[in-house]
Amino acid sequence: xxxxxxxxxxxxxxxxxxxxxxxxxxxxxxxxxxxxxxxxxxxxxxxxxxxxxxxxxxxxxxxxxxxxxxxxxxxxxxxxxxxxxxxxxxxxxxxxxxxxxxxxxxxxxxxxxxxxxxxxxxxxxxxxxxxxxxxxxxxxxxxxxxxxxxxxxxxx
Amino acid sequence: xxxxxxxxxxxxxxxxxxxxxxxxxxxxxxxxxxxxxxxxxxxxxxxxxxxxxxxxxxxxxxxxxxxxxxxxxxxxxxxxxxxxxxxxxxxxxxxxxxxxxxxxxxxxxxxxxxxxxxxxxxxxxxxxxxxxxxxxxxxxxxxxxxxxxxxxxxxx
Numbered sequence: 001x002x003x004x005x006x007x008x009x010x011x012x013x014x015x016x017x018x019x020x021x022x023x024x025x026x027x028x029x030x031x032x033x034x035x036x037x038x039x040x041x042x043x044x045x046x047x048x049x050x051x052x053x054x055x056x057x058x059x060x061x062x063x064x065x066x067x068x069x070x071x072x073x074x075x076x077x078x079x080x081x082x083x084x085x086x087x088x089x090x091x092x093x094x095x096x097x098x099x100x101x102x103x104x105x106x107x108x109x110x111x112x113x114x115x116x117x118x119x120x121x122x123x124x125x126x127x128x129x130x131x132x133x134x135x136x137x138x139x140x141x142x143x144x145x146x147x148x149x150x151x152x153x154x155x156x
Numbered sequence: 157x158x159x160x161x162x163x164x165x166x167x168x169x170x171x172x173x174x175x176x177x178x179x180x181x182x183x184x185x186x187x188x189x190x191x192x193x194x195x196x197x198x199x200x201x202x203x204x205x206x207x208x209x210x211x212x213x214x215x216x217x218x219x220x221x222x223x224x225x226x227x228x229x230x231x232x233x234x235x236x237x238x239x240x241x242x243x244x245x246x247x248x249x250x251x252x253x254x255x256x257x258x259x260x261x262x263x264x265x266x267x268x269x270x271x272x273x274x275x276x277x278x279x280x281x282x283x284x285x286x287x288x289x290x291x292x293x294x295x296x297x298x299x300x301x302x303x304x305x306x307x308x309x310x311x312x
Contacts, residue, residue: 008226011236012236012237018240022243022248064225068228069219072228072232073161073215073219076168080167080171082236087243087248092243092247
């Protein structure tokens with residue numbers, strides 16, 4: 001583990017986290033029909049803060065190991081997809097496109113967890129909260145898509 | 157170089173590229189006062205396509221080398237910051253915040269180019285178009301900020 005590496009992965013995570021501050025749920029999200037398992041609003045920043053810290057820490061552990069190329073490539077892909085989802089969903093109100101992105105993100109994070117686990121099982125373990133939370137978020141995006149026809153913005 | 161690695165870095169780049177399709181410049185950008193060195197609109201997708209391909213290819217070359225942790229951490233940070241900039245600037249019309257993000261991105265890409273160069277100078281060379289184009293984009297963001305007081309959205 002190197003502190004410099006941890007701080008760089010944290011910078012990447014900060015870019016993803018910033019989307020949650022810049023593109024707020026607001027009245028549009030509040031008015032959507034949401035399923036019973038929808039977490040309360042306060043849970044989102046708490047969960048994401050924990051997830052970003054754990055995944056940056058796991059990446060910093062992995063990055064010093066030989067053969068970490070695949071695991072770090074998957075880490076790059078998840079942080080870019082993660083940064084993309086919030087402005088698409090909360091900024092552009094593109095619910096169906098958000099579903100496609102969060103689906104790709106879920107597959108990427110599942111692959112990343114396996115790649116981390118194979119190199120160092122403790123680092124893989126640190127990614128499990130991400131996988132669980134993303135499962136909930138993807139289910140939420142799915143139900144919002146299904147239960148709110150016409151609530152999203154039309155493709156431009 | 158591994159094809160799988162290239163495709164994963166390309167997936168990350170596709171997430172960043174998607175922001176340019178989803179958050180279009182539109183009439184807001186057209187109406188801004190812009191400096192004489194502003195590239196024509198068609199140049200942006202062309203330049204970014206070349207840059208994303210070259211930087212994904214460079215990352216795939218680097219990812220198989222020993223000691224690539226720092227270079228790949230910087231690659232992660234640049235793709236997240238890159239994905240963040242477009243929705244902030246073209247989606248939320250936050251010109252000053254865009255300037256802060258593109259400044260951080262420029263520093264990150266400069267550091268990444270050095271880190272790539274140190275491992276494999278050919279891969280470092282592949283990143284030079286990115287650095288040059290980013291210099292132009294940052295200069296453009298700066299001049300738009302300076303020359304269009306009141307054109308951006310207020311912080312929410």
